[in-house]
């Protein structure tokens with residue numbers, strides 16, 4: 001039995017509630033296994049386990065970190081009876097009335113996971129976000145730490161802070177993760193990647209720290225600029241350079257905009273140069289040398305959800321044909337058959353079947369069972385041909401060799417009959433391309449051009 005078959009609304013999965021910390025109140029003692037020594041966890045079947053922690057804040061944070069660190073409990077549903085410092089980042093909410101509903105939903109989502117995530121940080125995060133849809137990956141402020149912000153769940157999984165930012169960028173570039181809110185922007189020194197920086201203003205000529213603000217004057221007669229005190233002579237203002245008496249501001253003299261002077265090189269200037277001094281190693285950097293990083297919150301994107309359950313979807317369609325290939329094989333076959341078709345005047349077809357509301361379907365157990373029914377009937381239609389298939393984000397692609405336009409019409413007719421017999425919850429879309437065709441160098445791009453944008 002595959003994990004899709006296990007989903008049966010009439011038989012809720014057996015769940016194991018584990019209570020940690022202080023013993024549970026009497027009304028929960030039947031329902032929960034109480035554990036006060038974590039070694040006892042080894043004797044419990046953790047397959048459908050979820051946790052409730054009732055402990056003093058510091059101990060609770062330790063327990064949370066411990067559970068998240070273990071492979072067997074790292075992605076588990078964990079409730080706390082009261083919030084603690086780490087609970088918003090490592091737990092899945094407060095223990096309350098609707099816990100049972102929450103657990104059922106979690107176990108259902110868990111049954112749909114078909115991504116092998118062990119030792120793969122990317123997949124671990126995607127699976128975690130799939131299992132806990134209310135969880136937003138949120139950075140925690142950490143004034144002592146070198147990065148100022150970090151993601152506690154990554155720390156629990158042994159992902160270093162530097163790696164975690166790279167990981168998030170990769171996941172976002174692949175479209176599996178999307179950022180939701182911009183929390184802050186942090187600047188890091190290029191020397192040791194510390195964000196503990198001290199911003200200092202220095203002389204723009206000699207870069208000395210010893211600068212000061214002073215009142216100065218500008219003599220119109222000779223152009224001399226100097227400190228105001230040097231212009232005073234027996235109660236009147238006179239230029240120390242050309243000795244002209246300065247009577248009227250705007251006529252004889254004015255106040256220059258250079259209000260800073262350097263005690264080291266005596267340079268006078270308007271704006272000081274600002275440098276960032278790394279507090280770890282004392283190195284000074286110009287501001288444009290600093291590494292800038294935006295700190296976001298994240299959630300799972302549509303294609304990330306698809307990836308987590310894609311194994312399950314592939315299984316659903318796998319009975320259609322024994323020839324489920326990996327993408328590169330599939331593209332190679334298409335290209336090769338296209339060449340042959342051109343030479344020998346063959347005609348082939350590629351049909352794309354796309355489930356438009358996959359998200360809704362996987363969150364509803366009933367529809368998922370119906371999708372299996374669809375799969376069985378679909379195989380009866382296409383099995384007669386030697387189809388090979390590939391499941392992509394564009395949908396299920398079926399390569400139907402030696403299918404001409406007329407035969408294609410009858411395949412379409414059967415597919416339409418099939419889908420109209422299903423409940424309204426499903427939204428399918430069919431499309432096709434015929435070979436031979438002008439594919440160009442890249443089969444994948446050609447398929448995307450032909451099948452994407454059909455919504």
Ligand SMILES: [Zn+2]
Nearest residue numbers: 191192278281
């Ligand atoms: Zn440094």
Ligand SMILES: [Zn+2]
Nearest residue numbers: 219222239242
């Ligand atoms: Zn002068």
Ligand SMILES: [Zn+2]
Nearest residue numbers: 203206262265
């Ligand atoms: Zn200077």
